[in-house]
Amino acid sequence: MEGSSQGEAPRRLEGKYLGMACCWALGLATLVAWNCMLTIEDYYYKLFPKYHPARMLTLIYMPFAVVSMAILTYYESKIDTRKRNLSGLVLFFLSSLLLLLLDLASSGKGGIGNFIGIGAIAGSFGVADALLQGGMVGDLFFMCPEFLQSYLAGIAASGFLISALRLLTKAAFEKFPNGLRKGVMISTFFEFLCILVYAFLFPKLPIVKYYRLKASTEGSNTVSADLAAGGIHLNQGDENEAKRHERLSNKELFFENIDYAVDLTLIFVLTLSIVPGFIYEDTGSHQLHSWYAIVLITVFNACDMVSRYIPLVEFLKLKSRKGLMIAALSRFLLIPAFYFTAKYGDQGWMILLISFLGLTNGYLTGPEQNALGNLLVLCVLCGVFAGVALDWGPIPVSWKKPQIGWTKLNFDGSCKGTAGKASIGGVFRNHDAEFLLGYAESIGGATSTVAELAALRRGLELVLENGWSNVWLEGDSKSLVDIIVKRKQVRCKEAQRQVSHINLIMPELQNCVVTHVFREGNRAADKLARIGHQLQKPKIWRHIPPDDILQIVHEDAKGKIVFRRR
Template identity: 65%
Template sequence: MGEDGEVPVKLEGKMRAIAVCWFLGLGSLVSWNSMLTIGDYYYHIFQNYHPSRVLTLVYQPFAVGTMAILTYNESKINTRKRNLAGYTFFFLATFALLLLDLGSSGKGGVGNFIGVCFIVGFFGVADAHVQGGMVGDLSFMSPDFIQSFLAGLAASGALTSALRLITKAVFENSHNGLRKGVMLFLAISTLLEFLCIFLYAFVFPKFPIVKYYRQKAASQGSMTVSADLAAAGIQTELEQMPQSRLSNRTIFIQNIDYAIDLFLIYVLTLSIFPGFLYENTGQHRLGSWYVLVLIATYNVWDLISRFIPSIKWLKMESRKGLTYAILSRFLLVPAFYFTAKYGDEGWMIALVSFLGLTNGYLTVCVLTAAPKGYTGPEQNALGNILVLCLLGGIFSGVALDWLWLIGSTQKF
């Protein structure tokens, strides 16, 4: 508070901006989480194609390849156009998924499966635009913004799981109920993506605290914020501003432990979730609800854990401590193997809960600790680099997920 009792300009609108960041995080993954959550439907119509594993594997090359290009050129890219393009791609792809199913009347076949794969590749391109763009943009703002955005990412999983359980329960006993639930589900996801386009284009740039951070970044030589400042009614003259900054290579080397940490977090998580849970956990008393419960359990704990670092004494900031904690998670691989082979539902649900808990907590700790001690343009570059490593970890984890099929009764 200032001496006159008024909130300083740079703090005005902080809580509203945090709320919008949460919703923008939700929109960054709600489409993809919709794909994961309706996996039971795709296993019903594409029984022989390993849809959960194949679609996840299709998604990642597009996400990682696009992200690599965008990271290399991040200092020259208009962040406003990048993020709006990403949310628009998500909106169009989710709507296309709905139209494809309507047009094919919910039929399977290799042609329709290829169509779904094509749309999933488009999701990957959108993901690279939004996640890298948003994390880079928020990295030179308040750490609370990044944490809220990351919580929104996890909330997308929890929300889609909740909606899927509700639609399954409502339509389970009706004719063609599984498909009806999926149609409603995709329609809601499409609406959420449209709302994200509106929020980022017309609401987020207008908050005083957001203007403050973007003006500060511009004064430090950032060329990525000019369009967002213009949308907020602020003109900048970048040619008169300092342009010196560390190279991306130097920034990466200085933060290589954080980069490896994020890579390893998602290698482990995606080697188990979702393919192993859909295909390698066997048949249990919960029947067709079992996998949906496991997915929902993971998503809920992933969401809860992303708020834990907001309690200062629970936040891990030691660089070595983070690395040791992340490496210890690999003990979950034999734990899941023996639980799937010998354990019951309770043990599997407990393991999935721990997987989600550690995934969300460690992700937030790394991404909120890393962007310190740099100028705005350098923080934006580091945010993009870390997201690239995160997506690389996801890609590697998805590939390793196929190893669970070795020695099983299922065909590759």
């Protein structure tokens, strides 16, 4: 092939723009399946509320990705790039198909078995990511910069496009969980198309043939199958020329670019300690309710995608290696910013903050990943893994105010022993967190479930007595919430009697919502329930709380966060 030994590609080589489009599509394919799983986390939280799916699935995904990438990096010079990339695409396709089949087979039901199956698929996504992302970055690093930039832009676009698709499916099929399968079906079909693109279209482009032949003559041992797919076979003279070039060892490459490696690790440590776990579990619901986390994820992905194009403008590109390090370190100031925004800020400030996180993530990632291949992808995955691990920390819990016009009841039951002495307690507050009413009493011998139900029943009786029509009922017993909301059956006759009484009262209310909160967000009711053990007869406090819970009521009104260990 003419010009194969020159330093620059001949101008007449065709296929550059088609090659950029192929690279963008392959970048999209690299993370479209994983992003599809991430953006339906709200659906998984309904199926698996006890398993922290946003954190657990990422924590499963990352060890497979990091270990696979480490192995592939060590043996990089001996692994055929074409087979590696095709294996990654095929594994993404098969795993996406399995995710769809699992949801169909289980009819969209929860349970530990289905969660283990989804976790196994998340692990296979990690292996596929290591195969494809490292292989593609290494392969495109030999070619023109526009190819690598297009590939990385495709990776960023996958998050935004899938998030936008999730918003559309949620809007169109919010009452039909089966609508979520449409997004998985689209990603599965797209992965199949990308297998065909990489196998048959991309290697036949003239500009791709040129760069791969050039890489081979400069000592690369991993592109022979790519050349054969493009119809090029090396002669003995080309092979002898290749032998005269030696590649730097992984160790030499790493130490020459250690600052880039550290930058990437720090960038993703921070990003993945916030997205997606913190977003789905620790930011509350605000006025957007179930849409809130999805909107935040979409905004993050949109800003991440846009910012990856910023370095294409020459005067906006950050070229200083020292400047990149300073910028990566300064992003850690976002940690207290997110903490105080979650505690005191409204949804507008959180959206602004997540936008900045996305912009800096995409802008700072581009220059480093353009600099090196497999080693930097390994550093990315190590940073992601560390971020996910750091995200698995204590859960910040706080009491939330009801909306204007609503009254909130926090209730709790206390039981000493399996069926020992039990007591109940509860507290009513308005949208300004003002104390309206509190109650506590001893109910004699009862199980913990009966005590929780009795606390709720007594609270509902007081709701009717005081004429409150819009009521938010909140307790720290997940099993009780499931009994009331999901109509789960109870065997105990006394519990059945309490449930029947509750079911008679609730329809009389204009609006009624029942939710679960961790005990750290239910401290006032918990304290009143324990006070009930000391009472000889039922007691009610109106407008002025008892001294025992006065401080808790003030702290709840200020939005105090109490950290809960997992």
